[in-house]
Amino acid sequence: MRTSSAPHGRKAAVADASSRVVRSRIPARLDRLPWTRFHTRLVLALGVAWVIDGLEITVASSVGGVLGDADTLRMSTTAVGMIATVYLVGQVVGALVFGRLSDRLGRRRLFVVTLGVYLVGSGLTALTLGHGTGWVVFLFATRLVAGMGIGGEYAAINSAIDEMIPARYRGRVDIGVNGTYWAGAILGTLGTLLLLHVFPPSWGWRLGFLLGPVLAVAIIYVRRNLPESPRWLVMHGRAAEAERAMAAIEARAAATGRSLPPVDPHDAIEVEPVKVGYAAVLRVLFVQHWRRSVLGATLMITQSFLYNAIFFTYVLVLTKFYGVDGADAPLYLIGFAAGNLLGPLTIGRLFDTIGRKPMIAGTYLLSGVLLAVTAYLFDHGLLTAVTQTIAWCVIFFFASAGASAAYLTVSEIFPLEVRGQAIAVFFAVAQCFGAVGPVLYGDLIGTGSDPARLFVGYLVGGGVMVIGGVAELVFGIRAERVPLESVARPLSTVPGIATPGAAGATTTFSPRHQA
Numbered sequence: 031m032r033t034s035s036a037p038h039g040r041k042a043a044v045a046d047a048s049s050r051v052v053r054s055r056i057p058a059r060l061d062r063l064p065w066t067r068f069h070t071r072l073v074l075a076l077g078v079a080w081v082i083d084g085l086e087i088t089v090a091s092s093v094g095g096v097l098g099d100a101d102t103l104r105m106s107t108t109a110v111g112m113i114a115t116v117y118l119v120g121q122v123v124g125a126l127v128f129g130r131l132s133d134r135l136g137r138r139r140l141f142v143v144t145l146g147v148y149l150v151g152s153g154l155t156a157l158t159l160g161h162g163t164g165w166v167v168f169l170f171a172t173r174l175v176a177g178m179g180i181g182g183e184y185a186a187i188n189s190a191i192d193e194m195i196p197a198r199y200r201g202r203v204d205i206g207v208n209g210t211y212w213a214g215a216i217l218g219t220l221g222t223l224l225l226l227h228v229f230p231p232s233w234g235w236r237l238g239f240l241l242g243p244v245l246a247v248a249i250i251y252v253r254r255n256l257p258e259s260p261r262w263l264v265m266h267g268r269a270a271e272a273e274r275a276m277a278a279i280e281a282r283a284a285a286t287g288r289s290l291p292p293v294d295p296h297d298a299i300e301v302e303p304v305k306v307g308y309a310a311v312l313r314v315l316f317v318q319h320w321r322r323s324v325l326g327a328t329l330m331i332t333q334s335f336l337y338n339a340i341f342f343t344y345v346l347v348l349t350k351f352y353g354v355d356g357a358d359a360p361l362y363l364i365g366f367a368a369g370n371l372l373g374p375l376t377i378g379r380l381f382d383t384i385g386r387k388p389m390i391a392g393t394y395l396l397s398g399v400l401l402a403v404t405a406y407l408f409d410h411g412l413l414t415a416v417t418q419t420i421a422w423c424v425i426f427f428f429a430s431a432g433a434s435a436a437y438l439t440v441s442e443i444f445p446l447e448v449r450g451q452a453i454a455v456f457f458a459v460a461q462c463f464g465a466v467g468p469v470l471y472g473d474l475i476g477t478g479s480d481p482a483r484l485f486v487g488y489l490v491g492g493g494v495m496v497i498g499g500v501a502e503l504v505f506g507i508r509a510e511r512v513p514l515e516s517v518a519r520p521l522s523t524v525p526g527i528a529t530p531g532a533a534g535a536t537t538t539f540s541p542r543h544q545a
Contacts, residue, residue, distance in 0.1 A: 083180045
């Protein structure tokens with residue numbers, strides 16, 4: 031069986047020793063691959079990051095109620111609340127640090143390192159053996175480290191998935207992977223409910239924080255056997271390594287018995303590796319591609335505000351307005367999380383078929399309008415705890431797909447050389463703005479005696495999502511089924527050289543033009 035011709039072999043990636051120019055068809059070869067077991071293994075091994083994050087947030091929220099007990103850590107309510115804050119700060123720091131290292135050192139190194147950092151941080155959390163100021167500081171330090179690991183995961187892994195998944199699958203895969211955060215939330219809820227009821231609280235909360243590390247240990251070996259992103263290798267002038275990694279991936283595809291279509295010679299790219307410093311990153315994000323930065327920031331900030339506002343206060347709404355017992359409140363989260371999980375998994379493929387722009391704008395606008403309708407029903411006393419949860423499920427069925435698409439957007443609309451840093455920057459900005467939501471909504475909820483105050487809050491949240499939808503309509507990029515190099519021309523691409531376009535076409539760029 032003929033799976034590749036001479037142009038696809040070693041001659042497909044050639045480095046000119048004098049000019050350091052690399053000519054390669056590797057991006058086109060990656061995009062023409064059929065779905066194989068390699069892609070499935072890649073998604074499972076890397077996508078676990080979002081499962082772990084959802085699990086961590088949920089575990090921390092679920093065990094917070096017992097950490098003030100005399101037989102646990104005797105923490106004040108303020109200190110318990112700080113656990114989540116420290117973790118989120120760690121995520122921001124980790125994203126910024128590891129995002130830059132991912133662009134400089136490679137995706138593979140970082141998605142092994144970041145998982146290891148998380149594993150150490152969360153594992154040590156369970157070893158908080160006493161109470162008092164010293165142990166509280168130790169607990170905060172471990173949560174900071176765990177958050178850094180997960181924050182770094184967002185940058186390194188979104189980059190790796192986008193660069194190695196064929197273009198026609200990229201949207202649905204990225205959106206589905208980001209949506210699995212809610213699978214982690216469900217696991218965290220069920221796990222902590224079980225542990226806190228089966229074991230004494232002094233042991234149950236510790237075992238809860240070990241759920242994530244157990245999952246991380248199981249997956250870290252698989253990650254070590256994944257290849258480096260061939261796209262990243264090519265853009266950094268490591269043609270021979272890129273060819274070896276690409277050949278191994280193609281061999282797995284050939285083993286399925288399917289022949290690989292030929293690659294058009296015009297789809298070759300020529301790159302000359304460049305060093306990208308902080309000044310260059312800022313120039314790319316806020317001068318060269320400022321419209322894309324406005325889009326990415328708006329999508330990320332709006333979804334972060336809404337999610338943090340609703341997710342971190344949903345228990346207060348259930349207990350204050352609907353009289354739900356605090357011990358039963360986590361059960362309602364399972365339904366809420368199920369709606370969030372099903373959205374990306376069921377309609378994610380439409381972002382590749384119908385397209386990014388109509389689907390992202392549609393999910394943001396629809397979820398905003400539905401939240402406003404629910405706010406009206408809430409204000410008029412027409413909802414119960416069950417129907418309120420059902421309403422949230424419907425709203426976030428669409429909002430979750432849109433929020434996942436925000437991460438997809440910032441990971442595919444910027445050049446490869448700054449992709450990890452772009453994800454990190456917008457993730458950090460979104461987290462900072464998102465932190466306002468729980469504080470604002472917590473104040474609006476108050477004692478639960480005045481639903482009109484929260485009604486206004488819900489209208490604000492709906493309006494925020496509408497702003498995200500409008501930003502997509504104005505600045506959105508049609509990136510569906512298009513090679514990454516056409517969505518955002520790499521900084522290292524030799525000026526004047528044709529870059530692959532959509533559906534096999536080619537687009538020629540002048541020295542000053544960026545896609």
